[in-house]
Amino acid sequence: MRNAGLGSWPHRRARMAPKREAFTYDGSSTTYGELAVRTTRLAWRLRELGVRHGDRVAYLGPNHPSFAETLFATHQLGAVFVPLNFRLTPAEINYQLADSGAHVLVHAASHATGHPRAVSLDTYEEWLAGGADEPLDEPVSIDEPALVLYTSGTTGRPKGAVLSHANLLWNTFNLMIGVDIASDEVALVAAPLFHVAALTQTLLPTFVKGGHSVITPGWDVATCLDLVEEHGVTWMFGVSTMFADLAASPRWESADLSSVRVLLCGGAAVPDAVIRAYQDRGLVFCQGYGLTETAPGATFLEASDSVRRAGSAGTCVFFGDVRLSDVGEIEVQGPNVTPGYWNDPVATAAAFTEDGWFRTGDLGRFDGGHLYVVDRLKDMFISGGENVYPAEVENAITSHPDVAEVAVVGVPDQRWGEVGRAFVRPRDGAVVDAAGLRDFLAPRLAKYKIPVHVEVVSDLPRTGSGKVLKPALRRLPL
Known part of the structure; x- marks a missing residue:
């Protein structure tokens, strides 16, 4: 294949395990073979709307298999995927659509905008079915932009962090080294996919291994516990609030969590009481540290240290390095680090040191090679x-x-x-x-x-x- 990026992943997986389940949503499943056909048809439909190599395709809405289908179809064309935070106001969303220059918007019916080339999920299936099945093999280099992810701006305007196909690939390698992901994994994808962690720390690594992702439109404790028991969920990513809510459920003590092998947490510091609640149930609870700009894994606390080093953000990922500046700011370097911000050379230059390390704005300390995040230089x-x-x-x-x-x-x-x-x-x-x-x-x-x-x-x-x-x-x- 001439496409070295994520756009080739559905076809690479389909030729290895076409009948294996890729996604389940609302009780309906899609196999890898079916997904390869669907993403090809979608790529042709996007091309009919004028999407070409380097163009941007945005997605707006809660978690849904169409999110992943749109991502892979966009990358088949060598275009750039722009996932939008559906929690934002119309004014905030319109700014990001304009700033990214999104050529097409795929959106949930509940999140309509005035975009001139918008595809609603209400008509998505009928529209998709009209796409051609002829294989596409657009030449795509792994160094090309794959995603533009908007992060709230320290100067009052969000910045579009660019992640290349290579950034995503190396982050996947790092995650698979830190977590012993198997081909029989069942991932619960309940955190929003517009966040880099749910996408790149859960769905993409599971996909590469040929695992099964159970996707929910949003976070709900009862639904989570039901799906863990029904599908034998083996791992999931969440933020501290999600895990605190889960441990506070009246079903917590009686729920069957025997299938769960590892839980990943990030996004904010986790209270010790929450960590202990999971460890007391014999669950492996791993934390990490990173940012959108690092795709996101910069450090990771592996299972073997999850009890002894509870509260630590772990050690540097395998393909990556972390150091502290003279004032204790955490700086990151590696193939997972963003090349910069979309159409913003000033912000890009300010984000890196003279010798090419990314400035996180966070303060940390090391103890025995383990990173502890202690404060923030920025006001965020x-x-x-x-x-x-x-x-x-x-x-x-x-x-x-x-x-x-x-x-x-x-x-x-x-x-x-x-x-x-x-x-x-x-x-x-x-x-x-x-x-x-x-x-x-x-x-x-x-x-x-x-x-x-x-x-x-x-x-x-x-x-x-x-x-x-x-x-x-x-x-x-x-």
Whole structure:
């Protein structure tokens, strides 16, 4: 095959195990052989809509097999896949569609936009069936862009992190080395696939090994437990909130989890109590550290160390390196690291050191070769596994006509890990109330970005140079 990228994966898998189950969704399964045919037909249909090598194809909607089909079909054409966060507001989504220059949008009926070349999942099956079966073999190099994944921008605008086919391939190798993935794996894909971890730490490695991915549209504890028992789920990825919810279920003690071999967690620090709850049940609970820009695995805590080193983010992945700068910032280098940001050379240059290491903005320490993430240089905080950048939230709040100034920080929250706390200084003579401000933000920001706590203040603490002292704000009692 001339296609060395992900677009060739369905056909490579189909010729090895055509009758093996690839995906199950809502009780219906697709084999690898069927998937190869479907992705080819979809590639032809996308080509009929004008998609060519290098063009962008976006996807908007909850988890569904069509997400993976669109990804593989896009890559068959040598085009670039742009998965969008369906939790965002229309304004946020439209910005990302425009910034990426998406030529086609495949979307759930519940997430329609005004895109001129949109394909709704309501008519997806009928539309797909009209595609040709003739094989496509577009030449694609592994160094070409495969994904553009938008991360909230520290300057108020999201940036599109580019991941090449090579980045995804090397990350898959790293994950398969860290986890002994077998061809009989049954992965539960319940975390959103627009997140890099659900896609590249679960679905793609399972796919490469010829395993079976059970896909759910979203996270639900009861559904998770049902599917684990029904399908014999062997592994899954989740964020800390998901695993905390699962352990808090009244079914936790009685649920049959005997098939589960390993659980992967990332996205935020995991409370010790949650780790212990899984270890007490004899489950292997592994953590890792990474970012969208590292595809995402930078470090991984293997099963053999999951008890002894609980709370650690593990050691460097096999094909990759991690170091600390003079100030303790975690820096990453390796074939899994992004080549840069979409159409943003300034942000790309700022993200790398002079000798080519990616700056994470996180502070860490090493202990016996194991990385511990201790703080963040950036103001970003993580709420329920979602990155929130205060600059973006502050930009939205300051667009309110009665707000003169605002500072947003992340504060601890028992359920979500962290939530936003906004300190708002009104304009002279104006009145700002918390409920009204949240109503104002509702159409402008995704719900998880809207501050839970809003404090109206007359002034903000500052440094001698006039900058707001956010550390002082974080220390204030709620």
